[in-house]
Amino acid sequence: MRVGSRILRAYKQPFLRTIKVSILGSSIYNKSEALSKSPGSISSVFGSKLRGLEFEQTQFGFLNSYKSNMALRPKAVTEGVGLVQEAKENTPMLIKKSTDGTDSFTEMKNRFLSFKKEKYLENLDCYRELAEAQSPKFMVISCADSRVCPSYILGFQPGEAFVVRNIANLVPPFENGPCETNAALEFSVNTLQVENILVTGHSCCGGIRALMSMEDEDNSSSFIKNWVVVGKAARSSTKATTSNLSFDQQCKHCEKESINNSLLNLLTYPWVEERVAKGLLSLHGGYYNFVDCTYEKWTLDYQRSSPKQKTGGYAIKNREFWS
Numbered sequence: 001m002r003v004g005s006r007i008l009r010a011y012k013q014p015f016l017r018t019i020k021v022s023i024l025g026s027s028i029y030n031k032s033e034a035l036s037k038s039p040g041s042i043s044s045v046f047g048s049k050l051r052g053l054e055f056e057q058t059q060f061g062f063l064n065s066y067k068s069n070m071a072l073r074p075k076a077v078t079e080g081v082g083l084v085q086e087a088k089e090n091t092p093m094l095i096k097k098s099t100d101g102t103d104s105f106t107e108m109k110n111r112f113l114s115f116k117k118e119k120y121l122e123n124l125d126c127y128r129e130l131a132e133a134q135s136p137k138f139m140v141i142s143c144a145d146s147r148v149c150p151s152y153i154l155g156f157q158p159g160e161a162f163v164v165r166n167i168a169n170l171v172p173p174f175e176n177g178p179c180e181t182n183a184a185l186e187f188s189v190n191t192l193q194v195e196n197i198l199v200t201g202h203s204c205c206g207g208i209r210a211l212m213s214m215e216d217e218d219n220s221s222s223f224i225k226n227w228v229v230v231g232k233a234a235r236s237s238t239k240a241t242t243s244n245l246s247f248d249q250q251c252k253h254c255e256k257e258s259i260n261n262s263l264l265n266l267l268t269y270p271w272v273e274e275r276v277a278k279g280l281l282s283l284h285g286g287y288y289n290f291v292d293c294t295y296e297k298w299t300l301d302y303q304r305s306s307p308k309q310k311t312g313g314y315a316i317k318n319r320e321f322w323s
Contacts (some may be wrong), residue, residue, distance in 0.1 A: 136162045139188040141181070141199045141262070143169040147290055148202045162188045168207025169199055170230045171262035174269045182269070189281065190271055199262045200286035201255050208255050211235050234258040259285040263300045277304045295322040
């Protein structure tokens, strides 16, 4: 049994209602055909032949359409197993800024000691096993934004997810060469042999806003701009299909478009593509809207055209909306 799977939730968790928005069938097309066409919205990233994605036409408004279904109101449940911890306060206590830094680290110290007493010592056997080795099922590629910690939002416990965070949760293509993100990718796929990679973006992303603000011939020496240019394909796709929308709406569109662009970039890594083609690895996209606390999740459906070919077809499947 994986150690991570034994470390379950410490707090009383709300039971998320899951709405199956769309599940595509075997809508697959050729990669070269897709990349030769002008990119468009999320559905256009995967080609105009994809069917069942009509909701993309109302990408900025469909989230609220499910909220009126009161029959699916979430229920609070209590899990009877897992880490032993008393739920004390649901409201997160933020570390306040101080002039000399002492208050911040005093609070940090108290949090650490609370963690040691209420989680570590109460589950010592599990943490000792984790000290020997890790075997996570997930790799998570998330934005570095302080508001979107994936372990806090998605409830990952120690040993469950190998996490890498960068500006705008971008995955550079294989041909860009080594960087910290693909070094983590190589380790998680080839050494840890994770079963799932989740690229998760979020609302109001400053990195995506910087990407959308760039000029076409921007030769800035800014580290940020030189990094977010990795998402240039998503920017071009967004500009081509949302020219009639406001800049804020374009940024919102690009936040999701960029996730799909990163999923496609993952397949440029030979060892990722091979494991996906064999069914050993699944690629997922996620989008956290912290304005209304909702989460979208979808899976990239990929199939090689033939066992000898290193390219294949793409589609989106298993799209879900959690609220």
